[in-house]
Amino acid sequence: MAAMLLEVQQVGLNFGGVQALMDVSFSVSQGELFSIIGPNGAGKTTLFDCISGRYTPKGSIRINGAELVGQKSHLRPKLGIMRTFQNIALFPNETVEDNVLVGSDYRLRSGLLRSCLYWSPLGCSRQEGRHRAQAREIMAELGVEQFADVPASELAYGTQKRVELARALVAQPDLLLLDEPMAGMTSGEKMEIAALVQKLNQDRGITVVMIEHDMGVVMEISHRVLVLDFGQRIALGPPLEVIEDPQVRRAYLGDTV
Numbered sequence: 096m097a098a099m100l101l102e103v104q105q106v107g108l109n110f111g112g113v114q115a116l117m118d119v120s121f122s123v124s125q126g127e128l129f130s131i132i133g134p135n136g137a138g139k140t141t142l143f144d145c146i147s148g149r150y151t152p153k154g155s156i157r158i159n160g161a162e163l164v165g166q167k168s169h170l171r172p173k174l175g176i177m178r179t180f181q182n183i184a185l186f187p188n189e190t191v192e193d194n195v196l197v198g199s200d201y202r203l204r205s206g207l208l209r210s211c212l213y214w215s216p217l218g219c220s221r222q223e224g225r226h227r228a229q230a231r232e233i234m235a236e237l238g239v240e241q242f243a244d245v246p247a248s249e250l251a252y253g254t255q256k257r258v259e260l261a262r263a264l265v266a267q268p269d270l271l272l273l274d275e276p277m278a279g280m281t282s283g284e285k286m287e288i289a290a291l292v293q294k295l296n297q298d299r300g301i302t303v304v305m306i307e308h309d310m311g312v313v314m315e316i317s318h319r320v321l322v323l324d325f326g327q328r329i330a331l332g333p334p335l336e337v338i339e340d341p342q343v344r345r346a347y348l349g350d351t352v
């Protein structure tokens with residue numbers, strides 16, 4: 096059995112009277128492609144917000160054994176965690192390349208690179224050149240290279256989603272959190288993103304946790320699926336098992352299943 100990369104134990108969070116998450120526990124293995132599904136308002140995005148440090152929940156969230164709850168959110172990229180957002184969070188007036196380079200900035204702030212900045216400006220500009228080259232490579236892989244000099248706000252929605260993904264990848268994450276990466280896309284675009292996510296997982300060995308509504312995609316590419324409903328875990332397992340679960344079918348009655 097592969098080592099556990101992410102361990103979520105009894106996580107709970109309230110917003111006033113709304114219990115957004117209740118005693119949610121699960122683990123994600125190194126190298127897994129793990130999906131989270133559930134009706135709107137189930138707590139999926141809130142769970143990502145807890146992992147990425149926007150909220151401080153009850154319970155424990157560990158990455159490679161290190162506790163995240165209570166740690167400042169800016170440490171997440173250094174710990175190898177990057178995310179994309181359900182509502183795109185790019186700098187609208189900056190170019191695609193500059194938006195993507197923000198991802199390598201996270202790495203530039205790490206101890207080793209900061210000391211290189213201090214001791215050797217020359218070493219650093221070389222470092223920056225490498226980052227730029229790497230950003231270009233990732234932009235090409237994601238099919239957004241031709242928009243490098245275009246302000247993010249001028250791009251089609253699906254392309255902006257790709258740019259966000261490129262920014263996350265440039266930081267070379269061990270754990271990639273994707274919040275509805277295919278929302279609002281055509282079925283052709285969805286297939287492309289699904290293939291890309293699968294490739295990142297298989298070829299680069301990036302562990303992926305993906306929130307996604309498109310059940311077809313989830314069933315096809317996920318190793319395991321967690322189902323949330325009203326802030327609680329109602330099922331966890333391989334896609335074919337989860338889809339047969341009576342509680343899951345009830346939660347989705349009249350919805351996607």
Ligand SMILES: Nc1ncnc2c1ncn2[C@@H]1O[C@H](COP(=O)(O)OP(=O)(O)O)[C@@H](O)[C@H]1O
Nearest residue numbers: 110113115133134135136137138139140141142
């Ligand atoms: N910042 C917030 N303030 C108050 N309630 C919130 C906030 N964010 C989310 N919620 C509530 O928490 C619940 C879970 O929301 P969310 O995590 O966005 O669901 P999902 O991503 O599964 O659709 C919902 O009832 C939502 O209205």
Ligand SMILES: [Mg+2]
Nearest residue numbers: 139140141181
């Ligand atoms: Mg959401």
